[in-house]
Amino acid sequence: QLFLEAPSSSRRATAFFALVTLCIFVQVALILVHSGSFSIECRDEQPDAAFNESSSCERNVYYVYCFLSVVFSVELFLRTISKRSLRELCSFLWWVDLIAIMPFYLNLLLLAVGLPENWEAQALASCFRMLRLFKLFRLNSDTATLTRALSLSWRPLSIPLMLLFLGSILLGSIIYAVEQAELGRELADTTFPDVGTGVWFMIVTFSTVGYGDVSPKSHSGRAVTVFAIVCGVLFMAMPLSIIGNNFTLAWEERKKLDAVVALQRHCIDRGLQAREITALFEEADVSGDGTITYLEFRAFMDHIGMALKPSEARNLFAAFDDAKTGVITFYEFCHLVFPDLDVERLSANLVMLPTPLQKSECRSPVPTMGPLPGNVATGAPAAERPRSPSVLARKEHAKEHVKELSVLARKE
Incomplete structure (x- = not known):
């Protein structure tokens, strides 16, 4: 499903995305030309003429149309087998794909039975094929906005x-x-x-x-x-x-969603599960005080590959900072990155580690998930918890980045 829905996930996905997009535009151009648009006449004078007596232009158009139909059939088959539930399968765009491809197979059935072609029916079938333009909405992520x-x-x-x-x-x-x-x-x-x-x-x-x-x-x-x-x-x-x-x-919601997807992808790359979100929060919390400041947030966004303008970074930070306290707490971080994770219920079984609250009384300590797999809780304060060499290196790099951002902020 990632291969079909995320063209940038791999080179094969990008190539397949480019092929499907090209086929959509080629089929639309063929329908326009076949109808006589652009002063190009590319159909027989006798509608019921046999295929072997058709003009060379008509045969070439039919061959291209068959190739395009095969490509769309393969895509529809892949999308069908990749769906995880019947509700996902019967989506609007899936029905668009099915209706758009049906005229091709109905035409093959008519040819096999030996019935003559009907230009009125072909004109109606062309309208159904034009529905494939809706696929561009799915292929372009900006249309979701x-x-x-x-x-x-x-x-x-x-x-x-x-x-x-x-x-x-x-x-x-x-x-x-x-x-x-x-x-x-x-x-x-x-x-x-x-x-x-x-x-x-x-x-x-x-x-x-x-x-x-x-x-x-x-x-x-x-x-x-x-x-x-x-x-x-x-x-x-x-x-x-x-x-x-x-x-x-x-x-603005799209920018927030892009940040959430980038954070979730960062968790996948590191092999973290939703229940191990404390490790992700600790990466961003360079100072180890249980909260994420704006400069720490900027440094972490740069680390995961999100190049944000200052205005975009401030708006995104405000989206995370739901309580408007000037810092991001662990629970605010969890609610936005993993909205389906019931952090409050899990906290009942967590070991709440004492962390120094140096900046605001509203900042909550970072819960460490003791009984869950992959936990590194030791009962020590957050700043003294043992960390892997990669995390320590990341902390040192982030501290340097925060210092650079502080210098730039003072200059501005």
């Missing part, structure tokens, strides 16, 4: 959408009535023959599109339209601001 922003916006957007629904019906009925009253039924029927046309005109006006296919001819109708235009300008400001603000929040 847009999805998150839309999910945060759907409930606030219900208010302007309700205003659009009510306003279009109300003003559409009014403009129909005033046009009929001022111009007469015969002349008004040429512009607004029914209320539905008035509602359509108001929706187009509210959205500031203005197709121009329908327009009022009476003075009263134009006055109503001016009012609708002003309402449309005010109406469009609401959804744009809602989505824009939520996109900013989603982008």
